[in-house]
Amino acid sequence: MTSFNVIRWIVWKDFVTELRSRETISSMVFFALIVILIFSFSFSMDQQAAREVIAGIMWVAFAFTGIIGLGKSFSSELQNDCLEALQMVPEAKGAIYLGKVAANFAFMFLVEILLFPMFVILFNLEVVEGISILLLIFFLATLGLSAIGTLFSALTVQIRAREVMLPILLLPLVVPVMIAAVEATKGALNGDPLAMYEQWLKLLAVYDVVFTVVSFWMFEFVMDS
Amino acid sequence: MIACHGIGKSYGHFQVLHDVNLTVAEGECFALLGPNGAGKTTLLKILATLERPSTGHYEILGMHGLKDKDAIRANLMFLAHGTHLYDELNAKENLAFALALRGQHPTDLEVKQALDRVAIGAFTDMKVRYYSAGMKKRLALAKAMLAKPKILLLDEPFTALDTAGTDILREYVRERLSENGTVLLSTHDYDKTRPIAGRAGILRHGALEEIAVEALMSDDLV
Numbered sequence: 001m002t003s004f005n006v007i008r009w010i011v012w013k014d015f016v017t018e019l020r021s022r023e024t025i026s027s028m029v030f031f032a033l034i035v036i037l038i039f040s041f042s043f044s045m046d047q048q049a050a051r052e053v054i055a056g057i058m059w060v061a062f063a064f065t066g067i068i069g070l071g072k073s074f075s076s077e078l079q080n081d082c083l084e085a086l087q088m089v090p091e092a093k094g095a096i097y098l099g100k101v102a103a104n105f106a107f108m109f110l111v112e113i114l115l116f117p118m119f120v121i122l123f124n125l126e127v128v129e130g131i132s133i134l135l136l137i138f139f140l141a142t143l144g145l146s147a148i149g150t151l152f153s154a155l156t157v158q159i160r161a162r163e164v165m166l167p168i169l170l171l172p173l174v175v176p177v178m179i180a181a182v183e184a185t186k187g188a189l190n191g192d193p194l195a196m197y198e199q200w201l202k203l204l205a206v207y208d209v210v211f212t213v214v215s216f217w218m219f220e221f222v223m224d225s
Numbered sequence: 226m227i228a229c230h231g232i233g234k235s236y237g238h239f240q241v242l243h244d245v246n247l248t249v250a251e252g253e254c255f256a257l258l259g260p261n262g263a264g265k266t267t268l269l270k271i272l273a274t275l276e277r278p279s280t281g282h283y284e285i286l287g288m289h290g291l292k293d294k295d296a297i298r299a300n301l302m303f304l305a306h307g308t309h310l311y312d313e314l315n316a317k318e319n320l321a322f323a324l325a326l327r328g329q330h331p332t333d334l335e336v337k338q339a340l341d342r343v344a345i346g347a348f349t350d351m352k353v354r355y356y357s358a359g360m361k362k363r364l365a366l367a368k369a370m371l372a373k374p375k376i377l378l379l380d381e382p383f384t385a386l387d388t389a390g391t392d393i394l395r396e397y398v399r400e401r402l403s404e405n406g407t408v409l410l411s412t413h414d415y416d417k418t419r420p421i422a423g424r425a426g427i428l429r430h431g432a433l434e435e436i437a438v439e440a441l442m443s444d445d446l447v
Contacts, residue, residue: 016313021313084309
């Protein structure tokens with residue numbers, strides 16, 4: 001129950017500070033918009049060609065946008081040495097990790113939902129039928145990104161070149177998420193039967209469980225080191 | 226109670242602390258002096274469970290510093306150079322958040338009384354971003370007042386505090402001592418420390434040497 005309270009308070013704090021500062025989400029949205037616009041003006045595609053490449057473009061934009069948010073997740077704790085206060089929390093550190101994952105997931109998922117209509121408009125996509133399965137793909141892939149990304153955000157926060165180190169360390173580890181998300185998104189956008197890309201959704205779910213558990217366990221060592 | 230046994234700390238080849246032995250009893254305030262870079266903050270951070278000693282070990286309230294960290298953290302408050310406050314939250318929100326993470330949930334009345342006691346009751350709804358350094362220090366002190374820790378570690382507590390703030394801090398330290406709390410503070414401000422310190426020691430080249438509290442009057446200590 002106390003751990004649940006810690007999770008709740010961490011999420012509350014991250015939401016309130018973000019609502020007031022608007023630093024993280026605004027920079028994420030702005031960055032993603034630039035990426036989308038660059039791609040949309042760089043390629044002139046019909047709908048069929050767009051469906052082939054849009055999934056890759058979309059997840060490149062989402063992943064790099066997510067890294068911006070993940071980087072800020074713990075660097076914001078350096079202000080007034082608040083990270084020290086988190087390190088001194090008497091509860092198991094896993095609760096802090098889960099709170100941070102929940103907040104990061106919410107920010108990333110929100111940005112993806114805000115940006116997806118831009119992809120639909122600029123790349124002339126028809127997605128009405130597959131919207132629910134697309135939301136499921138977004139959910140699973142974003143959970144995977146935030147689960148491992150939150151751990152690495154904490155791991156790199158005290159490093160001087162953290163802005164560089166976070167993507168260098170994180171991106172190789174999220175390759176399975178990216179491949180699975182791109183393949184599943186491509187299938188959903190093409191209107192393929194679920195059975196054709198179901199294995200990618202299972203891979204995302206397994207990745208989420210494995211990396212959430214491993215990161216939850218490792219977080220205490222990261223915070224104490 | 227705090228007990229350090231041969232605490233040493235080095236960063237690479239640089240030895241910051243060397244064989245520090247120190248005991249601070251319940252109801253006692255120990256003043257830690259020393260020039261800049263003497264290792265005062267490092268020692269406080271070790272006792273606050275934020276750093277591991279390179280050699281030696283310590284006990285707080287009879288609990289092993291390296292094995293019983295969470296139990297120690299539940300009984301300890303560290304007022305550091307950084308105030309551990311979030312700029313985008315107001316005073317009440319900062320207190321509610323910090324104390325909730327310790328499993329404490331003070332009532333609105335208790336929060337109001339603490340904020341009034343540190344004389345920032347009129348600024349409770351203002352974001353901490355707009356606070357002065359002294360006001361932030363007072364808010365951190367209010368957090369300690371509400372937490373009522375058995376062990377209080379204070380790193381340069383008088384910095385940024387005005388005369389009234391200093392009086393409030395000293396009164397709070399006396400209160401903790403009267404309730405059998407243990408206080409360890411680092412300072413350069415001997416005049417302000419003398420009225421509350423029961424014992425004192427000076428860190429020189431990483432080694433601790435105990436001195437008489439009366440010596441806190443001396444200007445040539447460090």
